[in-house]
Amino acid sequence: MRRLRLTEAEQGELNTLVGRFLDAGHDWDPLGAAEAATAAAPGLPLRLREFLAEARTAESDITVVSGIPLDPALVATPTGWEAAAKSAAGRREEAALLLCGSAMGDAFGWESQQEGRIIHDICPAPGMESSLTSASSEKTLSLHTEDVFHPCRADYVALLCLRNPDGVGTTVASVEDVGLPAEVRGTLAEPRFRFFPDDSHSGPVPGREGGPAAYPEERVLFGPAHAPYLRFDVDFMAGADPAAAEAVRATDALLRSSAGRVVLHPGDLVFIDNYKVVHGRDPFTPRYDGEDRWLKRVNLLRDVRRLYAQGRVRSRLVPA
Ligand SMILES: NC(=[NH2+])NCCC[C@H](N)C(=O)O
Numbered sequence: 001m002r003r004l005r006l007t008e009a010e011q012g013e014l015n016t017l018v019g020r021f022l023d024a025g026h027d028w029d030p031l032g033a034a035e036a037a038t039a040a041a042p043g044l045p046l047r048l049r050e051f052l053a054e055a056r057t058a059e060s061d062i063t064v065v066s067g068i069p070l071d072p073a074l075v076a077t078p079t080g081w082e083a084a085a086k087s088a089a090g091r092r093e094e095a096a097l098l099l100c101g102s103a104m105g106d107a108f109g110w111e112s113q114q115e116g117r118i119i120h121d122i123c124p125a126p127g128m129e130s131s132l133t134s135a136s137s138e139k140t141l142s143l144h145t146e147d148v149f150h151p152c153r154a155d156y157v158a159l160l161c162l163r164n165p166d167g168v169g170t171t172v173a174s175v176e177d178v179g180l181p182a183e184v185r186g187t188l189a190e191p192r193f194r195f196f197p198d199d200s201h202s203g204p205v206p207g208r209e210g211g212p213a214a215y216p217e218e219r220v221l222f223g224p225a226h227a228p229y230l231r232f233d234v235d236f237m238a239g240a241d242p243a244a245a246e247a248v249r250a251t252d253a254l255l256r257s258s259a260g261r262v263v264l265h266p267g268d269l270v271f272i273d274n275y276k277v278v279h280g281r282d283p284f285t286p287r288y289d290g291e292d293r294w295l296k297r298v299n300l301l302r303d304v305r306r307l308y309a310q311g312r313v314r315s316r317l318v319p320a
Pocket residue numbers: 132133134135141142143144146147198199200233234235236
């Protein structure tokens with residue numbers, strides 16, 4: 001894990017950049033904002049850019065930047081992402097996340113998720129307490145690769161904490177630390193697994209009725225044999241045969257027993273390497289009083305052209 005704390009001077013620089021970005025009216029065309037952020041990111045504080053560049057080339061599994069300035073007059077936590085989207089709650093923080101994220105990768109959103117927005121709101125929603133989505137609270141959110149079903153899922157999931165009054169932990173488990181037995185590793189490295197869109201995706205997504213065909217069977221471990229990448233979400237995958245199903249169960253148990261947690265405080269921004277680390281969340285009791293836990297999230301790709309090359313993209317930054 002790598003950590004950087006912004007100095008007061010750097011916070012000032014970032015605030016100025018955010019102000020300029022908002023004044024330029026980039027809020028909030030999802031197609032234009034990501035490109036504008038990439039263009040503006042070279043204006044970020046030098047030490048921050050150097051830190052993120054180093055984290056990126058070293059393939060740091062978890063990277064935390066503390067001291068992202070938050071609006072002192074931040075509005076009450078909305079009761080779910082739809083309410084947040086309607087009221088444009090936390091725009092300044094969205095801009096800060098988008099700008100810092102753009103130093104790490106290209107921001108994108110899914111047409112099927114949170115109405116195609118590129119910045120998502122993660123806050124508990126009434127009625128969703130036990131759901132398998134990030135709007136849940138009372139139920140543990142299982143360790144998962146973000147958007148496990150998609151061949152062009154994010155390289156990084158970036159989360160900016162706006163509130164976390166009870167210090168609820170984001171759980172993390174790294175493929176490097178999990179200690180999978182050789183036999184399980186062998187099975188996971190074969191294309192014997194199916195991955196499905198999770199419940200936060202709506203409409204005609206691959207493998208669902210009315211959507212395009214499901215993706216073929218794939219590997220859980222892939223890439224360099226000595227340091228493989230991982231793709232895993234026990235709730236939205238299946239082994240294609242009994243031995244593969246058993247490997248999923250064994251891997252889930254090992255990931256859970258090796259998991260640690262990062263407690264995000266207001267102003268903390270974490271980049272989770274979505275190829276090396278699975279993440280989830282401890283359960284908590286929602287308040288629905290405006291003081292609830294609230295994160296902003298953005299998906300980042302090291303090169304958004306990988307998505308364009310997929311052929312399922314309907315518009316430049318909003319893949320179908
Ligand atoms: N195992 C799971 N519950 N996976 C789904 C994770 C939550 C999902 N990424 C969301 O934004 O809502």
